[in-house]
């Protein structure tokens with residue numbers, strides 16, 4: 001029997017620390033539900049002390065998720081740990097993940113603490129965390145650049161204090177596979193009470209080695225890997241969950257471990273996270289990229305037709321790839337619509353939201369006769385915005401674009417319930433629409449990114465637009481989908497404005513003090 005490798009997903013915490021990847025409460029709940037469906041062991045739902053909004057999202061996830069453990073990050077301070085403990089309180093299974101930096105550079109320059117003070121603080125924080133749950137994880141931040149003797153000392157102390165999982169992060173992605181596995185081997189050998197805990201790793205991808213480092217640590221005895229969907233995360237990101245899971249599953253001859261993951265949920269999870277964060281998946285990305293199972297060369301195609309395993313080491317359907325499936329059409333009723341949403345794991349907050357989504361589905365089905373799962377996912381993403389968060393709403397738009405003429409847009413928005421109109425010209429129809437919206441909103445936000453993707457194939461496909469805006473150090477992504485890409489763009493811009501309007505300042509756990 002293969003030993004269990006615990007999958008700890010941090011898409012909602014480290015993933016969300018990627019610029020512009022911040023998610024609303026409802027979006028986080030959708031991602032958490034998908035992670036639970038995929039049978040992730042631990043969901044790091046956020047950093048409770050970051051802001052009241054982050055606290056609230058973790059609390060809501062703790063109320064919703066029943067199968068996976070729900071975890072909150074906390075710096076090694078009593079206040080942070082109290083917030084984390086309160087946020088995860090409703091969860092069936094709960095974990096507090098507390099951390100403090102252990103590398104000389106972090107202790108001296110960031111924390112301004114001596115090594116003795118760091119050990120004392122770490123031990124105290126385990127005691128505080130144990131008041132809320134028996135499942136306590138401790139991370140030695142920047143372990144990848146820490147001294148081995150010091151790591152042994154602090155890990156031994158926190159095990160004695162009651163930590164149950166010990167995490168070894170390569171915070172800045174500096175390690176190489178052989179070096180990192182040696183660190184794990186040494187820790188398991190030299191920490192006297194090492195066998196009482198689960199050893200975990202958390203690798204960043206600055207040198208493109210996050211997955212390789214994590215897997216080499218598993219070979220050395222690590223039994224938890226921290227990872228994210230699509231490898232999202234700070235800077236170059238974290239180890240990609242899909243790559244970790246499929247490597248250990250595809251190579252049982254090398255790995256004596258397996259995970260509980262339902263791999264058929266990997267592609268839906270990847271799509272969901274990409275759609276919500278606006279981070280596209282590169283076509284040649286392993287497992288979840290559009291070309292990951294495409295055979296272009298004639299020789300490869302011929303080989304696969306004769307015997308699939310000539311060029312394929314995994315089956316596309318095993319990781320959740322499906323043919324675009326026609327699911328609904330203009331004659332489909334409310335029940336068929338509702339039951340397809342539930343098969344996709346989408347639960348709308350209220351009957352009103354369901355009715356609104358169904359009305360939008362009917363409108364879409366009039367314009368586009370074949371409705372695919374991807375269309376439904378895009379369609380409901382609008383209904384998961386809470387009405388309170390909808391300060392700006394697009395009521396009407398008219399955009400003209402003619403050869404030889406300057407494109408012009410006229411929009412009517414509802415702003416906090418009051419209708420306002422504006423017109424503007426621009427270098428193209430989208431530019432004109434954005435300028436007209438800005439005349440009304442006067443947000444002064446800077447446009448960082450504008451991207452359009454076709455959700456399915458064909459010229460009647462819906463365009464899915466992502467708009468990234470920044471203002472006063474806050475960066476948000478807005479999404480919009482429609483068969484008319486100018487309208488999709490206007491919706492995406494307004495969605496981003498709503499997020500800027502409702503988002504509060506938040507603390508980055510790794511930039512603050514203890």
Ligand code: KIV
Pocket residue numbers: 014099139140141142167169170171172202204509510
């Ligand atoms: O990269 C890191 O060190 C972290 C810790 C908070 C675990 O994200």
Ligand code: ZN
Pocket residue numbers: 014169171202204234
């Ligand atoms: Zn990290």
